[in-house]
Structure formats: structure tokens, C-alpha cells
Amino acid sequence: MENKTPLSPHIQIYKWHISSLVSISHRITGIINIIAITFICLFASLLVLGENSYEMAYLFLNSMFGKFLILGLTWSFLFQVLSEIRHLIMDLGYGFEIKTTRITGLMVIFGSVVLTIIFYLIGKSFI
């Protein structure tokens, strides 16, 4: 009888809010960033391997998918940075009121998007 006892629904029914969304995105972008760093290392080693491999990387990163990837990773890094700053402030014991967490959470979400656009524009004017 005992092992038949069901477990009540949890993540399936619980309502999301800004802080929980930022928290889960922080984890997901963290994993993405680790994979991204591996790819950046691969890219760097391609540069060392000579003209042909550089050409390959160049073509890939200038394709639509490559550009999408770069922008995505830029966002992912920026999100991580902003969210980490939010965590640092929280570790000091500030910003735990519901209203404040909502504001800082929104700042992280929108800030990361705005910074991504700024980075994109800066990068574009360099190239």
C-alpha cells in the first residue's frame, strides 16, 4: 500500500514568475556557456592550423546559422554576467523584497537583450 502513495504534482503545475525564470535561465545559459567556450577554443585552434581551416571557420561564422550562433552566445554570456551581478548583490543580503526581485529580474532579462544589440552594433561598425 505504502509504495502506491502518489507524489503530488510539482513543476507541472507551479506558476512561473520572474525570479524563477531568471534562475532557471541562469543555469541553462551556464551550461551553454561551457559548451560555447569549448567551441571558441576549437575556433582558436582552427586559426592556428592554417589558411584552409581559417577559411572554413570564416565561412561558417558568416553564414546565417553562424551569425545566429554568435548572437545567441553573446546573449547567453551577457545574461550570465548580469544575472551573476544580481546574485552577488543578493549574497550581500540586499534585494530580497518581492518587488525588488521582480525589477532586478526584468533588468537582467531586458538588459541582456539590449546589451546584445549594442554589442552587435559595435561589432558591425568594426567590421
Add this chain to the structure above:
Amino acid sequence: MVQINLPDNSKVKKGKYFKDKTGSKNLRKVNIYRWDPSVGENPRIDTYEVDMDNCPSKVLDILNKIKNEIDPTLAYRRSCAHGVCGSCAMNMGGKNGLACTTPHSEINGDIDIYPLPHLKVKKDLIGDLDGLYKQYQSIEPWLKSNSKSETKEIFQSKEDRAKLDGAYECIMCACCSTSCPSYWWNGDKYLGPAVLLQAYRWIIDSRDEERQSRLKKVADELKLYRCHTILNCTSACPKGLNPAKAIAEIKKMLATANI
């Protein structure tokens, strides 16, 4: 361990539909999680049409109405009906709270009522809180004084007393702990917001003499540091307390104290 899906015996099926018999025009659909231990079937969602013209303002009033007028087999905990005892903690409209203090007008659309998340269900809306109470016991929630011969009152200044504000009001309804994803995945080891708020309450009590050993006790990767400031706890607390901040304060104390 993180397990997103429910085990097979916990998958929720569609249940009965109780059509309104009063002929009222002002109806609301209420979906309630049901599980009967004597039948041995999977849990189900029963839907009730409730006449809102003759129903007071809180979710608990809806449950009472259903139990009294529609379906007497419905089981749920309730006692004081004034947000003091913490018995009627449940998940309403996707958020934990006390049924007696949550107005049903705050929930849009159909009203979904589930037991507190990620608990062993005893019956219908009643979850098993034994684990949480054991953890509560483990932090030894009582005043500890080393002087055995002390018979006089232990004085506490107004300032020191004020430190307990926001911590002593907790009614242990478990809304916060059962809203916490970290507690869902590691509830056997992680103490959870409710118990950590109480741990904090005894750590900062100026009359308590076991501060150091209390701190040492919670300073554990799994007991304390599983808090990732998701803040479901603070947004769920029906008493407006802030367990997440209390946990952050404990972390801070541990970072600055020499233990």
C-alpha cells in the same frame, strides 16, 4: 535527484464532473486533485460547478461549500480559517498559499486546486509533511542555555527582540518549502526555506547560547547551500515573511564567522 516527470502511479487522470444543480447563473469551474487510498487507482481531477452567488470570498469557502453541498467525500485539512494555524496550505491557481486567506477572485479562469507540491499524498488535498517536521526537529527549535542553575528571566533588549521580527511569525504551513524546486529535488537532505527560517530565528536569538554550534550544524553543502535564490518561497509565504533573505543572512554569517 531531479525528476521532472511524475512516477507512473502519480500521473493525474481526468475524473468526475459534478454539474451544477442549483440553476445559478454565476458559476465557476473548480478542478480539484483527488486520490483515494482505499481504491488504489491513479489520482484524478474532479471538476465541480460551484454557485458563486452563495459563496463567501475565500478559496476555503469554496471547498467547504463543495464538501457540504456537493461531494462530502472530499478531504482537506482546515482548522482556524483565519490564517493562523496553517492547516489549509495548498496549491491554488499554481501558487501555494492558505486556502482561508486566498481570495478566489484573485485566480483567473477555472480554479485549480492541488495538494502542496512534491509530497506523498495521504488523501485528496492532504500531503504528508512528516519529513519536514523531522527536519524541523533536527534544528532543535528551542532555547538552549548552558547555565543550569539559572532560574531568573533572561533579559532581551528591544533591539535584540526586534531581530526576531519576520522570523518568529512563521506558522509552519509549509507553503514555502513545498514551493521550492531545490526542496523538490533534494528534500531528503536540503532543509528547505521553512526550516532554515526557523534555524535563523534561533541563531539570532540573543538569549540562545548555542549560536556557534547551530551555525556549524547548518553549514552544509546540501542542508543550506542548495538555496539558489529562486524565490518561490518568499513569493508563496502567506504571512509575508522572507525565508530567502533569512537563508542569505545565514550564508553571510557563515562567510564572516570563524567556525
